[in-house]
Amino acid sequence: MEQLPKWADLIVVPLVGLILAFSLSMLMVFATGHDPMDALSLMVKGALGSTYGWGYTLYYATNFIFTGLAVAVAFHASLFNIGGEGQAAIGGLGVALVCLFIPWPHWTIALVAATAAAGLFGALWALIPAYLQAKRGSHIVITTIMFNFIAASLLNYVLVNKLRPKGSMDPATAKFPEPAHLPSLGDMLNAVGIPFAKGTPANVTLVVALVACIFVYYLIWRTRLGYQLRAFGKSQPAAVYAGINPVKITIITMMISGALAGLMAINNVMGEAERLILGSVEGAGFIGIAVALMGRSHPLGILFAALLFGALYQGGAELGLWTSIPRELVIVIQALVILFTGALDNMVRSMVAKVLVRPKRAEA
Amino acid sequence: MDYLTILQILDSALRLATPLLFACLAGLFSERAGIFDIGLEGKMLIAAFFSAATAYSTGSVWLGMLAGVAASLVLSGIHGLASITFRGNQLISGVAINFLASGLTVLIGLSWFKLGGQTPALQGDARFQGIDLPFAEALSGVPVFGPLYSEVLSGHTFLVYIALLCVPLTWYVLFRTRFGLRLRAVGENPAAVDTAGISVVGLRYAAVAICGVLCGLAGAYLATGLGASFVKEMTAGRGYIALAALIFAKWRPWYALYATFLFGLLEAISNRYPSLDLGFITLPSQFMQALPYILTVVILAGFVGKATPPRAGGEPYVKER
Amino acid sequence: MTTAPAIELKGISKAFGPVQANKDISIRVMPGTIHGIIGENGAGKSTLMSILYGFYKADKGEIYISGEKVSIPDSQAAIAAGIGMVFQHFKLVENFTVLENVILGAEDGALLAPSLRKARKDLAALAAEYELNVDPDALIQDIGVGMQQRVEILKALYRQADILILDEPTGVLTPAEADQLFRILHRLKDEGKTIILITHKLREIMEATDTVSVMRRGEMTATVKTSETSPQALAELMVGRKVLLRVDKSPAQPGEKVLEVENLKVVDSKGVVRIKGISFEVRAGEILGIAGVAGNGQSELLEVLGGMRNGTGTIRVNGQDLDLTGKFSDARSRRKRGIAHVPEDRQREGLIMDFKAWENTAFGYDDDEAYQTGLLMNNAAIREDAEGKIERFDVRPANADLEAKSFSGGNQQKLVLAREIERDPDLLLVGQPTRGVDIGAIEFIHQQIVALRDKGKAILLVSVELEEILSLSDRIAVIFDGQLMGERLPAETDEKELGLMMAGMTGEDT
Amino acid sequence: DPAIIFDLGGKFDKSFNEAAYNGATRWAEETGGKFAEVELQSDAQREQALRRFAEAGSNPIVMAGFAFGNALGEVAGDYPDTSFVIIDMVVDAPNVRSVVFNEHEGSYLVGYMAAQTSKTNTVGFIGGMDIPLIRKFACGYAQGAKAANPDTKVLSNMTGTTGAAWNDPVKGGELTRAQISQGADVVYAAAGGTGLGVLQTAADEGILSIGVDSNQNYLHPGKVLTSMLKRVDNAVYNAMKDGPGLETGFNVMGLANEGVGYSLDENNADLISDDLKATVDAVAAKIISGDITVHDYMSDESCPSLTF
Numbered sequence A: 001m002e003q004l005p006k007w008a009d010l011i012v013v014p015l016v017g018l019i020l021a022f023s024l025s026m027l028m029v030f031a032t033g034h035d036p037m038d039a040l041s042l043m044v045k046g047a048l049g050s051t052y053g054w055g056y057t058l059y060y061a062t063n064f065i066f067t068g069l070a071v072a073v074a075f076h077a078s079l080f081n082i083g084g085e086g087q088a089a090i091g092g093l094g095v096a097l098v099c100l101f102i103p104w105p106h107w108t109i110a111l112v113a114a115t116a117a118a119g120l121f122g123a124l125w126a127l128i129p130a131y132l133q134a135k136r137g138s139h140i141v142i143t144t145i146m147f148n149f150i151a152a153s154l155l156n157y158v159l160v161n162k163l164r165p166k167g168s169m170d171p172a173t174a175k176f177p178e179p180a181h182l183p184s185l186g187d188m189l190n191a192v193g194i195p196f197a198k199g200t201p202a203n204v205t206l207v208v209a210l211v212a213c214i215f216v217y218y219l220i221w222r223t224r225l226g227y228q229l230r231a232f233g234k235s236q237p238a239a240v241y242a243g244i245n246p247v248k249i250t251i252i253t254m255m256i257s258g259a260l261a262g263l264m265a266i267n268n269v270m271g272e273a274e275r276l277i278l279g280s281v282e283g284a285g286f287i288g289i290a291v292a293l294m295g296r297s298h299p300l301g302i303l304f305a306a307l308l309f310g311a312l313y314q315g316g317a318e319l320g321l322w323t324s325i326p327r328e329l330v331i332v333i334q335a336l337v338i339l340f341t342g343a344l345d346n347m348v349r350s351m352v353a354k355v356l357v358r359p360k361r362a363e364a
Numbered sequence B: 001m002d003y004l005t006i007l008q009i010l011d012s013a014l015r016l017a018t019p020l021l022f023a024c025l026a027g028l029f030s031e032r033a034g035i036f037d038i039g040l041e042g043k044m045l046i047a048a049f050f051s052a053a054t055a056y057s058t059g060s061v062w063l064g065m066l067a068g069v070a071a072s073l074v075l076s077g078i079h080g081l082a083s084i085t086f087r088g089n090q091l092i093s094g095v096a097i098n099f100l101a102s103g104l105t106v107l108i109g110l111s112w113f114k115l116g117g118q119t120p121a122l123q124g125d126a127r128f129q130g131i132d133l134p135f136a137e138a139l140s141g142v143p144v145f146g147p148l149y150s151e152v153l154s155g156h157t158f159l160v161y162i163a164l165l166c167v168p169l170t171w172y173v174l175f176r177t178r179f180g181l182r183l184r185a186v187g188e189n190p191a192a193v194d195t196a197g198i199s200v201v202g203l204r205y206a207a208v209a210i211c212g213v214l215c216g217l218a219g220a221y222l223a224t225g226l227g228a229s230f231v232k233e234m235t236a237g238r239g240y241i242a243l244a245a246l247i248f249a250k251w252r253p254w255y256a257l258y259a260t261f262l263f264g265l266l267e268a269i270s271n272r273y274p275s276l277d278l279g280f281i282t283l284p285s286q287f288m289q290a291l292p293y294i295l296t297v298v299i300l301a302g303f304v305g306k307a308t309p310p311r312a313g314g315e316p317y318v319k320e321r
Numbered sequence C: 001m002t003t004a005p006a007i008e009l010k011g012i013s014k015a016f017g018p019v020q021a022n023k024d025i026s027i028r029v030m031p032g033t034i035h036g037i038i039g040e041n042g043a044g045k046s047t048l049m050s051i052l053y054g055f056y057k058a059d060k061g062e063i064y065i066s067g068e069k070v071s072i073p074d075s076q077a078a079i080a081a082g083i084g085m086v087f088q089h090f091k092l093v094e095n096f097t098v099l100e101n102v103i104l105g106a107e108d109g110a111l112l113a114p115s116l117r118k119a120r121k122d123l124a125a126l127a128a129e130y131e132l133n134v135d136p137d138a139l140i141q142d143i144g145v146g147m148q149q150r151v152e153i154l155k156a157l158y159r160q161a162d163i164l165i166l167d168e169p170t171g172v173l174t175p176a177e178a179d180q181l182f183r184i185l186h187r188l189k190d191e192g193k194t195i196i197l198i199t200h201k202l203r204e205i206m207e208a209t210d211t212v213s214v215m216r217r218g219e220m221t222a223t224v225k226t227s228e229t230s231p232q233a234l235a236e237l238m239v240g241r242k243v244l245l246r247v248d249k250s251p252a253q254p255g256e257k258v259l260e261v262e263n264l265k266v267v268d269s270k271g272v273v274r275i276k277g278i279s280f281e282v283r284a285g286e287i288l289g290i291a292g293v294a295g296n297g298q299s300e301l302l303e304v305l306g307g308m309r310n311g312t313g314t315i316r317v318n319g320q321d322l323d324l325t326g327k328f329s330d331a332r333s334r335r336k337r338g339i340a341h342v343p344e345d346r347q348r349e350g351l352i353m354d355f356k357a358w359e360n361t362a363f364g365y366d367d368d369e370a371y372q373t374g375l376l377m378n379n380a381a382i383r384e385d386a387e388g389k390i391e392r393f394d395v396r397p398a399n400a401d402l403e404a405k406s407f408s409g410g411n412q413q414k415l416v417l418a419r420e421i422e423r424d425p426d427l428l429l430v431g432q433p434t435r436g437v438d439i440g441a442i443e444f445i446h447q448q449i450v451a452l453r454d455k456g457k458a459i460l461l462v463s464v465e466l467e468e469i470l471s472l473s474d475r476i477a478v479i480f481d482g483q484l485m486g487e488r489l490p491a492e493t494d495e496k497e498l499g500l501m502m503a504g505m506t507g508e509d510t
Numbered sequence D: 001d002p003a004i005i006f007d008l009g010g011k012f013d014k015s016f017n018e019a020a021y022n023g024a025t026r027w028a029e030e031t032g033g034k035f036a037e038v039e040l041q042s043d044a045q046r047e048q049a050l051r052r053f054a055e056a057g058s059n060p061i062v063m064a065g066f067a068f069g070n071a072l073g074e075v076a077g078d079y080p081d082t083s084f085v086i087i088d089m090v091v092d093a094p095n096v097r098s099v100v101f102n103e104h105e106g107s108y109l110v111g112y113m114a115a116q117t118s119k120t121n122t123v124g125f126i127g128g129m130d131i132p133l134i135r136k137f138a139c140g141y142a143q144g145a146k147a148a149n150p151d152t153k154v155l156s157n158m159t160g161t162t163g164a165a166w167n168d169p170v171k172g173g174e175l176t177r178a179q180i181s182q183g184a185d186v187v188y189a190a191a192g193g194t195g196l197g198v199l200q201t202a203a204d205e206g207i208l209s210i211g212v213d214s215n216q217n218y219l220h221p222g223k224v225l226t227s228m229l230k231r232v233d234n235a236v237y238n239a240m241k242d243g244p245g246l247e248t249g250f251n252v253m254g255l256a257n258e259g260v261g262y263s264l265d266e267n268n269a270d271l272i273s274d275d276l277k278a279t280v281d282a283v284a285a286k287i288i289s290g291d292i293t294v295h296d297y298m299s300d301e302s303c304p305s306l307t308f
């Protein structure tokens, strides 16, 4: 494969991939009888052209950061955690219990407690698959898929039969009390004099997500645990040689992964909906897989990938609001973005290399 | 539970297992050749759509089936391009294919049929009809076996029998033919295949193509055999269950049959008993819904040992860097 | 010259990215001869042969077989041209049977059964003809490396190769196995087949080849008749300086008992008894060599001592019992007790191939105080430490930021050795320290081990290389079938006696 | 111009959202007017869509689904000059019209018909996702069936616990077969896209089915006994016709004001004898008059005739 300068690899290749994905998508818009340029500018403007758009983009991105980090941490230990969906859902249950049944004096304390609960619940939901993988060799991919379904049923039971306020149609908990409401990004920025649209769902959880990115970076590359889990992920016999306990490391890694997925709940449950509704994860657990893979399991990469997907979501919503382009177009765009920047990146790379490297050779 | 009930549950289990079995065997071919495929779901979905759409437009379920297989093959081609030719990440490619199918089916469905992404209901020759096996009627009187034959085995659509036939066929191809030997080898050690003078790329594309065909049949069965139209997202996670069954089956054809049948059986049981009154406690419906998944975990933990995937699985074959 | 050379390469060049692996190489090999190729690690030997076999494509150059120009775009073409190759790292499918591996790619017809039947017959014939007995129905993963190599040779013969390339074939063989290999090679030669033999062992070159080529840094530096050269001369051509071919060491001065093993038993996960109650001791300042054919329990012995496996019996280090089954029966606890371990398989166990060299120097010792700053690891300290080790152990290239996999085997081994020896352990466990390592590096590695001994440390050496055992050990114990067959002093024994003991004859029988 | 917001199921869900969509298109066709519309993809978009439409001047804004309750509660006050119409949920604000349906009454009627038609004294119910609203349907249906014949056995299944339960016709069909094997010869589907599988399988297996929300009789002429009509289309149509400044407040759409009912057309005319029609209409009249009270599952979250 051609050698590319690092800057080209990091910037040009993903960019060309994105351009390819969007070109194809716009072709599709055109084929369905709409104006591609209009659609594109509507999406970009809708997602990034105003603080209002950013308020939504960042909200979705926050979700994806958490689930992306969750998948990435497990990946580093060679564990494929497909259970983000269920862990995030159960994390939501933790948040709901903490917010509903304990009277908090102030959101800051509530946030700390909810963070702990979301993490703990998510971690516990990952514990059984982790234990089974470590002790019984039950494949983590199957067990985490199964636990997604089980989580959905459990939540359905809890919301339909237990936590739903009497007489409410909605399979959802009651609204959390006022002190457990998180300040939105708009409120916070306006308070320090930066104008930002109000009424958007991005909230203080974004800060937690950024902290989580930094935390994961340090965890993976700067702590002993991270060192050990990466070593375990690369070679299990070597890990045994080094005295790393496979059972322990599998369980700890999966619990951290589950906890990160669970943390998503402070964004969507506590920050946005302010109550727990059924199906609140909305596929973010699966998007997290794509985000982690595209971000090459690095927090910085995940941050960008999450932003990209967040922008796609919000841009797609604007498209849905102002045009009759079906909302499924956004799914297709997502698919193409994943395909060209994630799976066919080598194809894009060799295309870029043809343009960048050839002339240089001719010079030499 | 009387005998008839058991038979009815088995009958239902067989129907429910069929799409899983196709998909599971599809994954088996692909993964045995070293190409992981979490895009089974997407390929089934797009096949379901195109088979229903074509069957509706042409009135022929056979053409529909072919169209479904062709559509699934196109996605297989993309997966092959990404993971074989361009040595991309197989998981990412699979995820992309699932999204692609989920979006495209509705998008195309909307513009063709204006029915919200659904296809019109299929009738007559546009769908598969049940086939009564020979002597089903005559044998039904025979005690025990008779009803088993006539109730459970007989009366399914063509594709159910094809799926069942695919099991010994897969076994035979994998373990008794040259192609199968090479296919298994390329999933274990592609360098061995390469140095033996066989094209790794060619073999892997062949495997991915077979995977496409089988997923195509799975999708066609959903839309034109079990159902009678395409409904968006109608695969409802069956591709993932098939993947789980594949691991469960340790990448072996006969085990694949058992694993998928077990999934079908558990689902059939929970369909039959939406909530279960045990006398002292009534299990809520949500518990019964989750039961197949809970039991899977229990079985996995208790009875199935470690499953070792094909050694070269998931890794692109790179000989020079 | 009357006959055309069996193989003639003209001006072959090959680059992997920035690395020029082969530079304008030309070579002629006459039919019916054994041609040796030697060269340091990374000199480009394997690359050249892989090009001949169609595994890699040359950037430039021409290939002639029996005087005719051929193009070899892939291995299929090489096989058709009558070339067979036994790779340094075998290309076998581990969970296939021998028979299946042999027919892979050379099947007759679409169904397997006839192919298998024919191959079974042909294999029996080949086995009889060349003493290449293998169980055709055994799984590759269940047979030893010696057997696996036979399968590779059978593969080539089954395809009726006239030209056989062997890349470091004896790296993993016992002396007896190696001897047998050379008998086979000679027989093949007598039948008119042409053989190219890559090896690091000068003795093999001297004993087996007719002509020999020396490679250095991608270039062919010399081709000579074997009868007209000497090991010393070849070694100099190879390394570019004078090398010591014998280990230079003073007599041992054994001190206190450091390691005492009593009645150690090991049962593996399948329930097979791998070690059947052995006892021995190692004193400070001495090297105990354990000789034995691979698979007789020496790996398990190292693993138990290194904490990677449980066992029963008693093991004392510096007079204190080791935990063999419980909570402290792990590698980390062993290290805390002053045991360092250079494992037999550096790539699978000793190193994380995807980690940078500097990360690998902390492998197993990541809990060292010196590597921590508060909650975090002190990467700067680890890196500094690594750079020192790389310099002192002459790891090349001296770049701590390279991943372990981009070092050659010899340099990988130096990395492991530097990490373990510089811990200044009371007891050093060493498994196969020079497997597949070139002469220059072997010399260095041996010196380091002896130096540690001279510091008064105890060393347990496990090796299948009798030459290594004989030249490095102060005492030699022979292991066979999980039992110790007896002890010898190197001065009072020889390869022949040890070889017999390794085959299960007790000292008394000999 | 008016605007309409569809719930996550999408406007072509073959039942609830689609009925709303039909109402809006009928209005557009009759008046030549235009309306803005959006299908949601995420819960967070509810408030977003409401605000964006309100700011863009859409009036009235109609939303289909109980899940909008919270969002509308937040938003309504901020746009006092915009009228909102919410279906299936009550939101107490001066500029909101809340339309709720007595699905239990309609379901009671079709349950009654099912039991009267059944030869096996066994009727089935197949719901989509297991949520209270669907239990309300099931509960009304079971009461009607028991009222027609106390010996009737009522089978009930929910398709699942996730959103996929609305789009799984294959499972719908399989549930139908399971109920048939237990003797059911009339099944009532309240399950969105999953219901299509129910109706299809019922037709294939030669039993009768009952559609929901819209008139689904035409899907399998002669094989769909009837459909439980929930006139969401009328609610949407009326809202759009009333236009900005529409009368707000609490609207209950029941049998009395033809908000719910059963369908009778050429497709099922042969299935419903004059006798049956007369009996059912009499039952309907009694419900309207209050002589029969149909228990609403939502009132105390329990059902006298069915356990969940």
Ligand SMILES: Nc1ncnc2c1ncn2[C@@H]1O[C@H](COP(=O)(O)OP(=O)(O)OP(=O)(O)O)[C@@H](O)[C@H]1O
Pocket (backbone or CB within 6 Å): B319, B320, B321, C016, C017, C019, C020, C021, C039, C040, C041, C042, C043, C044, C045, C046, C047, C048, C088, C408, C409, C438
């Ligand atoms: N597949 C490859 N990709 C990139 N570079 C390679 C590859 N194989 C070999 N090289 C490079 O080519 C050079 C020659 O390697 P080669 O394996 O031919 O050496 P060798 O003489 O066989 O060494 P050894 O004695 O260790 O087997 C190496 O230094 C290495 O950098």
Ligand SMILES: Nc1ncnc2c1ncn2[C@@H]1O[C@H](COP(=O)(O)OP(=O)(O)OP(=O)(O)O)[C@@H](O)[C@H]1O
Pocket (backbone or CB within 6 Å): B319, B320, B321, C041, C042, C046, C088, C405, C406, C407, C408, C409, C410, C411, C435, C436, C437, C438
């Ligand atoms: N696939 C590869 N990609 C990059 N470099 C490679 C590859 N394969 C081999 N090399 C390089 O080739 C050189 C020698 O390769 P080879 O595999 O022959 O070494 P080795 O046999 O492990 O070395 P030694 O003879 O010391 O044991 C090393 O520097 C190694 O980094």
Ligand SMILES: [Mg+2]
Pocket (backbone or CB within 6 Å): C045, C046, C047, C088, C167
């Ligand atoms: Mg080599």
Ligand SMILES: [Mg+2]
Pocket (backbone or CB within 6 Å): C041, C088, C168, C409, C436
């Ligand atoms: Mg080597």
